[in-house]
Amino acid sequence: MSDVTAQDTKRKRSLVGRDPWTTPLDEIDLAHPGIWQANEFLPFLSRLRQDDPVHYCADSPLGPYWSVMKYKDIMTMEAAPHIFSSEPTIGIVDVIPEFTLPMFIAMDPPKHEEQRKTVQGVVAPANLKNLEGLIRQRVTTILDALPKDETFNWVELVSRDLTTQMLATLFDFPFEDRHKLTYWSDVATAIPGAGLIDSYEEGFEILKECLAYFSRLWQERASKPPGNDLISMLAHGEATRNMPPREFLGNLILLIVGGNDTTRNSISGGVLALNENPQEYQKLRDNPALIPSMVSEIIRWQTPLAYMRRTAKVDIELGGKNIRAGDKILMWYASANRDTDAIENPDDFIIDRPRARQHLSFGFGIHRCMGNRLAEMQLRVLWEEISKRFDKVEVVGEPVRIYSSFVKGYTDLPVMIRSSAIKSAAG
Amino acid sequence: MTRITYIEHDGTEHSIDASNGDSVMEAAIKNLVPGIDADCGGACSCGTCHVFVDDAWLQAVGEPGEFEEPMLDINPERSANSRLSCQIDINDDLDGLVVRLPEFQF
Ligand code: HEM
Ligand code: FES
Numbered sequence: 001m002s003d004v005t006a007q008d009t010k011r012k013r014s015l016v017g018r019d020p021w022t023t024p025l026d027e028i029d030l031a032h033p034g035i036w037q038a039n040e041f042l043p044f045l046s047r048l049r050q051d052d053p054v055h056y057c058a059d060s061p062l063g064p065y066w067s068v069m070k071y072k073d074i075m076t077m078e079a080a081p082h083i084f085s086s087e088p089t090i091g092i093v094d095v096i097p098e099f100t101l102p103m104f105i106a107m108d109p110p111k112h113e114e115q116r117k118t119v120q121g122v123v124a125p126a127n128l129k130n131l132e133g134l135i136r137q138r139v140t141t142i143l144d145a146l147p148k149d150e151t152f153n154w155v156e157l158v159s160r161d162l163t164t165q166m167l168a169t170l171f172d173f174p175f176e177d178r179h180k181l182t183y184w185s186d187v188a189t190a191i192p193g194a195g196l197i198d199s200y201e202e203g204f205e206i207l208k209e210c211l212a213y214f215s216r217l218w219q220e221r222a223s224k225p226p227g228n229d230l231i232s233m234l235a236h237g238e239a240t241r242n243m244p245p246r247e248f249l250g251n252l253i254l255l256i257v258g259g260n261d262t263t264r265n266s267i268s269g270g271v272l273a274l275n276e277n278p279q280e281y282q283k284l285r286d287n288p289a290l291i292p293s294m295v296s297e298i299i300r301w302q303t304p305l306a307y308m309r310r311t312a313k314v315d316i317e318l319g320g321k322n323i324r325a326g327d328k329i330l331m332w333y334a335s336a337n338r339d340t341d342a343i344e345n346p347d348d349f350i351i352d353r354p355r356a357r358q359h360l361s362f363g364f365g366i367h368r369c370m371g372n373r374l375a376e377m378q379l380r381v382l383w384e385e386i387s388k389r390f391d392k393v394e395v396v397g398e399p400v401r402i403y404s405s406f407v408k409g410y411t412d413l414p415v416m417i418r419s420s421a422i423k424s425a426a427g
Numbered sequence: 428m429t430r431i432t433y434i435e436h437d438g439t440e441h442s443i444d445a446s447n448g449d450s451v452m453e454a455a456i457k458n459l460v461p462g463i464d465a466d467c468g469g470a471c472s473c474g475t476c477h478v479f480v481d482d483a484w485l486q487a488v489g490e491p492g493e494f495e496e497p498m499l500d501i502n503p504e505r506s507a508n509s510r511l512s513c514q515i516d517i518n519d520d521l522d523g524l525v526v527r528l529p530e531f532q533f
């Protein structure tokens with residue numbers, strides 16, 4: 001168990017400013033957030049992919065762990081949940097059982113499938129068709145209100161707000177209270193001492209408010225005919241109708257957290273990637289039909305979750321290394337998505353890449369992201385509406401990245417929409 | 428050569444001559460049959476190569492494998508004749524096989 005606070009980790013063992021190719025392998029601690037925030041992580045990923053693709057970090061503030069860097073090794077793990085367990089948790093920090101909610105992302109078969117089955121219908125493509133119109137409406141409102149000819153933070157005015165609104169739509173959550181959703185999501189993932197909460201106890205108390213709020217909505221929906229939103233589906237579903245409160249809360253938090261930072265950071269990442277690759281931005285202007293494949297490429301390029309953790313259930317050999325039962329293993333999607341053995345020119349952002357969905361940002365196997373089609377739909381609708389309105393959303397300052405090796409994203413992305421880039425109403 | 432027929436959700440039929448040893452997924456991709464995504468490239472790890480096997484062929488195709496079963500299980504459109512097409516290897520016994528494609532891959 002770790003009692004390490006964000007402050008502690010910050011002081012220790014940062015790799016920022018060090019040469020990735022001469023740093024001794026045993027000093028490389030990829031899970032330290034420093035290089036992620038400083039945007040210096042890519043060469044360290046290349047180094048390990050080349051020199052030590054199944055790497056052991058013996059000495060980390062969060063305890064020893066393995067790093068798996070290659071696409072094919074991660075695929076091997078994803079296909080073997082009986083060996084590489086998602087229990088007790090999928091983050092590097094070990095959990096405190098009494099403050100941990102049951103969520104199927106951190107369950108193994110057969111319980112995982114039983115639980116996932118009960119909620120996945122809500123984000124299945126057939127149901128997404130019903131949601132698309134509403135999401136387009138919300139995108140339109142946000143885009144039409146953006147300031148012109150002045151610098152603003154894209155993360156705040158677009159990525160964050162839009163993701164919150166989309167979550168509210170998914171739950172048919174009272175619109176005026178929608179910021180509670182983002183707040184609960186932040187609380188659920190917060191590290192005590194890093195700013196938002198001081199202790200796990202405090203976080204848990206806050207999440208009880210979340211439970212109370214949703215329980216009210218549940219009662220209300222249960223007494224009405226079945227609707228298309230998630231709560232109604234849970235309240236009427238055969239398998240979920242009698243879900244115990246802790247499980248109900250766990251599933252809610254999973255859906256809120258799962259679709260929050262990830263989508264938000266893909267929305268920001270796309271603007272950044274297009275600005276860094278002007279020839280690709282031109283391709284998009286010339287041919288908006290590329291949007292669906294561009295969306296997949298953005299998600300690969302951004303890799304909003306850098307890794308997922310597994311725990312070995314038995315002694316097992318992987319890439320020539322002997323992993324012992326109980327060891328922590330991080331599958332670095334951020335590395336696999338840049339693996340030349342699996343993806344051609346992986347460091348290039350190519351919006352018309354063939355087989356663009358062949359990336360690891362959603363994971364693979366039984367835990368493959370349940371919201372993957374929803375995330376893609378949201379991004380597609382957003383880019384369709386942006387393309388109708390603006391020739392360019394121009395990045396005009398340095399992005400500020402999140403201090404985390406797990407959630408890959410941004411707190412600030414200064415942009416400007418110039419009047420000269422606004423399309424005439426005809427478009 | 429083994430004859431395989433894919434029927435899209437809207438009824439469009441594609442009959443192709445497939446090579447033995449390929450999977451039903453690979454044969455579809457090679458012959459540009461739409462409706463199969465195969466994001467994981469045949470590793471039984473994405474579920475986006477979902478097909479419904481025509482009832483007449485269920486016996487010949489056989490039951491889902493040990494690792495295929497949980498992948499099918501998490502698909503909301505799963506039915507009794509669901510299979511992952513990357514897990515069906517083509518051989519002479521499947522000459523004439525008919526599979527239907529779902530409206531969406533998930
Ligand atoms: C670009 C956006 C997204 C990315 C990159 C992403 C990434 C991921 C990844 C990597 C996993 C695999 C976890 C594992 O293997 O341990 C996952 C699982 C999951 N995601 Fe997403 N996600 C995104 C959007 C969403 C959205 C919008 C939702 C909302 C419904 C969502 C809900 C879930 C759920 C419920 C799981 C657990 C699945 C399971 O364990 O069976 N995700 N996601
Ligand atoms: S191609 Fe991924 S499961 Fe068949």
